[in-house]
Amino acid sequence: MTRPGTQSREPDAYRTIPMFAPARPRVPSAQPAAAPDRARWNNFTRTDLQTQPMLIVPPTAASTGRKAGAGEGLALSISSALGALAGLVSWLLAAHLLPQAEVGHAAGVVSAFILIAGIAQLNLGLGLIRWLPVAGRHAPPLVWRSLLLIMPLSAVAGLGYVLFVPDLARTVAGPHGPPALGMCLFALAAAGWGVFVVHDYILVAIGRPWWAVWRNGLFAVVRITLLVVLGTTLGAQGVVLSWVGPIVVWIAAGSLVLLVVVRRFARAHAGTGVMPTRSEVVGFLAPTATAQVGYTLLLNQVPLVVILRFGPESGAAFFIAWQATVVLETAANYYMHSLSAGWAREPERAAELTSSSRRRLLVIFLPLLALGALLAGPGLSIFGAGYASAADMLRLLLLGLAFRLVVVHELGVRTAAGHGMAYARLHTASTLLVLVVALVVPASTVPDPGGVSSALLPVTLGYVAVQVVCAAHVVLVRMLGRAPGSRAA
Incomplete structure (x- = not known):
């Protein structure tokens, strides 16, 4: 540190900030006065303090809230839009590739397991997007408890649904397949789709919103490709399998990815965490x-x-x-x-x-x-x-x-x-x-010109x-x- 009136061979890496404090009263002493290190201003003294390095912390998610919020919202919107647009494209292709009756059977199965999965999610996706950002070290158990609740609930509800509507199982199994196979595939599709959408919410909550976009975009491409390949050969069963296959693969791979990124998120916030x-x-x-x-x-x-x-x-x-x-x-x-x-x-x-x-x-x-x-x-x-x-x-x-x-x-x-x-x-x-x-x-009862x-x-x-x-x-x-x-x- 450099004192006033002196020169230093090396410049001080940290600037000195003057601090003002009340001066101590004079006490008579036999000792000779030492060279003053302080410049007296009336009853206050200006003291040079030892400088210490200041830790500069990178901007956190909180300090960049404006950009993060806009990016997260845009990522979620694009992800959902990709899924919805892929649905329109897939049904357009199915209408051109298959007879209308076959399209109707396939649409019934897909609508049924999406409906069941949406109900069995219990709105946990929105809950996680509220609780995960502040969960810290509690993030892994919060995520896995949610997913392990949704998947069995969706599967059981799916099995119950096809028991009451056996035509769905016959469509999934194909004209020559056993109905039990169709029931199992339907339940698997419901369980997988139940957590498929929740994965997007988890990625956004832990600061990986654009991963959801790539995940949904690639899923759409693979699903549409399989629809063209399987739909032309297997009819309605092929359309359903073009959904079931990618769902199973994406959930298996996505769960492994979540295992890694959620643990990293928890370690980065190991000192904090609030569990709902x-x-x-x-x-x-x-x-x-x-x-x-x-x-x-x-x-x-x-x-x-x-x-x-x-x-x-x-x-x-x-x-x-x-x-x-x-x-x-x-x-x-x-x-x-x-x-x-x-x-x-x-x-x-x-x-x-x-x-x-x-x-x-x-x-x-x-x-x-x-x-x-x-x-x-x-x-x-x-x-x-x-x-x-x-x-x-x-x-x-x-x-x-x-x-x-x-x-x-x-x-x-x-x-x-x-x-x-x-x-x-x-x-x-x-x-x-x-x-x-x-x-x-009221519906129209006359010819509609x-x-x-x-x-x-x-x-x-x-x-x-x-x-x-x-x-x-x-x-x-x-x-x-x-x-x-x-x-x-």
């Missing part, structure tokens, strides 16, 4: 899992209701248009799920994160909805002339989805804030209203009306200050 209590887990999962069941039924049940009430031709066109809206809504929901991770890391920035997530959600998805409305006619014409007549119906569904973005954002906020009952109330109400519309809107769009115009207008009402409710609650983030909802 049993009451916290039950308090969050009980209402939100119920709402998630309703949402899962909505995605799968509304097209079925329309098919039964309006006939197979109109219902098929509605199914394709509905799947197009599901692609965008699923991506928007996944984008908002990332808010839970950011909120868990930085609860003090809850209001800022809420506002920025709303702005990004609208900036990203409103242009996509406008583009979808513009390309509705050419896009549906790819499936055939019968589907192209549903272009106006698709435009109305996209209009309703524009209002639903307000609801999607509010659902994400309530999830991040841990307001399980408020989340369940809004989610259940918005989904049940759509189901009621599909069930009670306007085609599919005219026949289903009451249903699509009802969907738009429900979304407008729900969005208005959310805005009103926010204005009154009763929403999560302002006061308890």
Whole structure:
């Protein structure tokens, strides 16, 4: 260290910061005064202290919350969009490769095990994205307990389902295969898909969001390739196997990867960690899992209701248009799920994160909805002339989805804030209203000169009306200050 008025051969690597302290009173002494090391200013002294190196810590996830939150949301949205788009492409290929009856059998099996897996997940994906960022050393047991709960539950539910609907097992086993084989493969598919989506949430929660994108993209490519190869030779069974095979391989490989990265995450946060209590887990999962069941039924049940009430031709066109809206809504929901991770890391920035997530959600998805409305006619014409007549119906569904973005954002906020009952109330109400519309809107009993769009115009207008009402409710609650983030909802 260099004293004032002297020169040093080597510059001080660390700057000296003056510190001011009260001067001690003078005490008479016989000893001669030593050379002063301090410059006296009235009753204070300026003292040179020994300098010490300062540890510069790299930015943490908390300090980079803005970029991390945006990246996590975008990664989840892209992952879900890849899966949904791959589903559309696969059914388009199946429609060109197989007879319509074979496509129907395969679609029934796939829809069934996805429905079962979605219900058996118990909304643990959203729970993990809330709890894992702060779990620290408790991360591995939290992850494996969740996965080992979902997989057996999905498998048992799958076995029970095919016992009551044996046609599903016969489709999976093929025309000459034993039904027991079909039951086992169906249960395996349900168990695998039950944790397939949860893997994405885990990767986001531990700071690996873009791994989920590559994982889902590669899965889509392999699945579509297998569909072309197996579908042409095995028919409906080949379509189902193009799902089951990749699911089993991806879960086996993905579990090994998670074993490594979750342990690394735990070691990096070995000195910290908060495990959610049993009451916290039950308090969050009980209402939100119920709402998630309703949402899962909505995605799968509304097209079925329309098919039964309006006939197979109109219902098929509605199914394709509905799947197009599901692609965008699923991506928007996944984008908002990332808010839970950011909120868990930085609860003090809850209001800022809420506002920025709303702005990004609208900036990203409103242009996509406008583009979808513009390309509705050419896009549906790819499936055939019968589907192209549903272009106006698709435009109305996209209009309703524009209002639903307000609801999607509010659902994400309530999830991040841990307001399980408020989340369940809004989610259940918005989904049940759509189901009621599909069930009670009168069907046309006269020939329809306007085609599919005219026949289903009451249903699509009802969907738009429900979304407008729900969005208005959310805005009103926010204005009154009763929403999560302002006061308890």
